[in-house]
Amino acid sequence: MHELGITQSVVDAVLDAVTEPRVTRLELEIGKLSGVVPDSVRFCFDLVVTGTALEGARLDIVTPTGSGRCRDCDQRLVLEDQLAVCDCGSPDVEVLSGRELRIRAVDVESGTVAS
Amino acid sequence: MCATCGCGDERGVRVGARDAADTREESGSPDHRYGGHSHDHDHPHDHDHSHEDGVHAPDDSETAVPEQDGVTRRVELEREVLAKNDTLAERNRQWLTERGVLALNLMSSPGAGKTTLLERTLAGSASSVPLAVIEGDQETLRDSERLRRAGADVVQINTGAGCHLDAEMVGSALRSLRPAPGSVVLVENVGNLVCPALFDLGEYAKVVIAAVTEGEDKPLKYPNMFAHTDLVLLNKTDLLPHLSFEVDRFAEYARRINPGVEILPVSATTGEGLSAWYDWLAGHVSSPLHQGV
Numbered sequence: 001m002h003e004l005g006i007t008q009s010v011v012d013a014v015l016d017a018v019t020e021p022r023v024t025r026l027e028l029e030i031g032k033l034s035g036v037v038p039d040s041v042r043f044c045f046d047l048v049v050t051g052t053a054l055e056g057a058r059l060d061i062v063t064p065t066g067s068g069r070c071r072d073c074d075q076r077l078v079l080e081d082q083l084a085v086c087d088c089g090s091p092d093v094e095v096l097s098g099r100e101l102r103i104r105a106v107d108v109e110s111g112t113v114a115s
Numbered sequence: 116m117c118a119t120c121g122c123g124d125e126r127g128v129r130v131g132a133r134d135a136a137d138t139r140e141e142s143g144s145p146d147h148r149y150g151g152h153s154h155d156h157d158h159p160h161d162h163d164h165s166h167e168d169g170v171h172a173p174d175d176s177e178t179a180v181p182e183q184d185g186v187t188r189r190v191e192l193e194r195e196v197l198a199k200n201d202t203l204a205e206r207n208r209q210w211l212t213e214r215g216v217l218a219l220n221l222m223s224s225p226g227a228g229k230t231t232l233l234e235r236t237l238a239g240s241a242s243s244v245p246l247a248v249i250e251g252d253q254e255t256l257r258d259s260e261r262l263r264r265a266g267a268d269v270v271q272i273n274t275g276a277g278c279h280l281d282a283e284m285v286g287s288a289l290r291s292l293r294p295a296p297g298s299v300v301l302v303e304n305v306g307n308l309v310c311p312a313l314f315d316l317g318e319y320a321k322v323v324i325a326a327v328t329e330g331e332d333k334p335l336k337y338p339n340m341f342a343h344t345d346l347v348l349l350n351k352t353d354l355l356p357h358l359s360f361e362v363d364r365f366a367e368y369a370r371r372i373n374p375g376v377e378i379l380p381v382s383a384t385t386g387e388g389l390s391a392w393y394d395w396l397a398g399h400v401s402s403p404l405h406q407g408v
Contacts, residue, residue, distance in 0.1 A: 002279060002313060010196055017190070018190060024187055028196075035309070082338030083338060083372070091372075091374060102194065103194045106189070107189050110186055
């Protein structure tokens with residue numbers, strides 16, 4: 001259950017980066033091979049944001065599928081999890097993507113009408 | 116950074132002094148616990164987004180900004196969530212490299228025999244490789260006392276509610292431990308096959324300790340842990356005659372996740388196979404193959 005700490009890190013990083021009093025939406029990228037469970041992050045999010053500028057913010061989580069390359073036959077693969085086996089039978093697959101754990105963007109409300 | 120998974124509050128962590136005696140820590144907040152928060156998640160989670168294809172088109176037709184008074188603008192952040200831990204881990208790695216110290220991150224499920232293996236290692240290989248230990252547990256100084264009796268310099272980290280060590284904890288433990296140049300620091304992570312896999316500590320290599328009592332399919336069930344390890348010590352081989360565990364099948368599963376991984380069957384109880392582990396240690400001390408993993 002590292003997701004509570006991860007979620008706290010996310011919220012801390014957003015609060016560090018943003019000076020606006022209110023964040024209305026947070027967009028996270030959690031790759032399918034990252035080892036982090038999006039539903040657990042959601043579960044923790046409401047708890048962690050209480051009393052911060054993110055309270056009430058919408059949480060959008062993008063979960064990119066992984067991609068890999070077979071080291072034996074060089075074929076490119078789509079990876080849903082770590083247990084991929086290439087069509088050629090080789091389990092020796094290099095993970096190229098899917099481990100993302102990134103804060104993409106936030107929507108902030110400035111409270112004043114800017115041009 | 117996530118210092119304690121249970122509450123996200125670093126004050127729950129205590130890093131002991133080198134060779135700390137069995138006295139209660141004088142500072143910190145030992146009563147700081149998960150229960151400090153009220154976790155009454157009885158609210159509905161109506162997160163009905165589907166992001167199965169991994170290509171998410173933000174649905175702005177939805178009311179994204181309730182009770183909006185001013186204007187809303189998007190701020191691109193593009194920050195790695197673990198960036199702070201990774202930065203601190205890199206600092207640890209540099210600190211260790213400058214001193215010629217090799218740190219190993221030892222991970223396993225609870226009860227796989229990490230501490231017994233360390234005791235045995237301290238006794239068996241200390242003449243060839245100087246060793247020191249950073250011991251991670253949720254609570255108590257029990258393991259560090261065991262290892263100190265075995266002759267090691269030990270610093271205990273109690274993570275409180277936390278389920279893994281992170282780079283910040285290990286950094287302060289290293290400064291407290293002051294390992295000798297040319298030595299090996301064995302970092303015993305919290306017994307857990309899930310969370311420690313995510314946190315770089317600045318180690319030279321990761322070592323997973325599995326036990327034959329756990330079943331052959333552990334690598335498949337905990338792939339993140341096995342995917343990034345440099346060495347697997349398969350412990351408790353003295354119990355093999357009493358079990359249906361097949362070492363070859365375990366090795367096949369581990370290599371399905373991590374094709375190049377080295378696997379050494381050992382028994383911390385009888386000493387069987389430990390010379391190969393000591394050779395591995397000595398070999399990496401004298402000529403490190405890589406810095407970092």
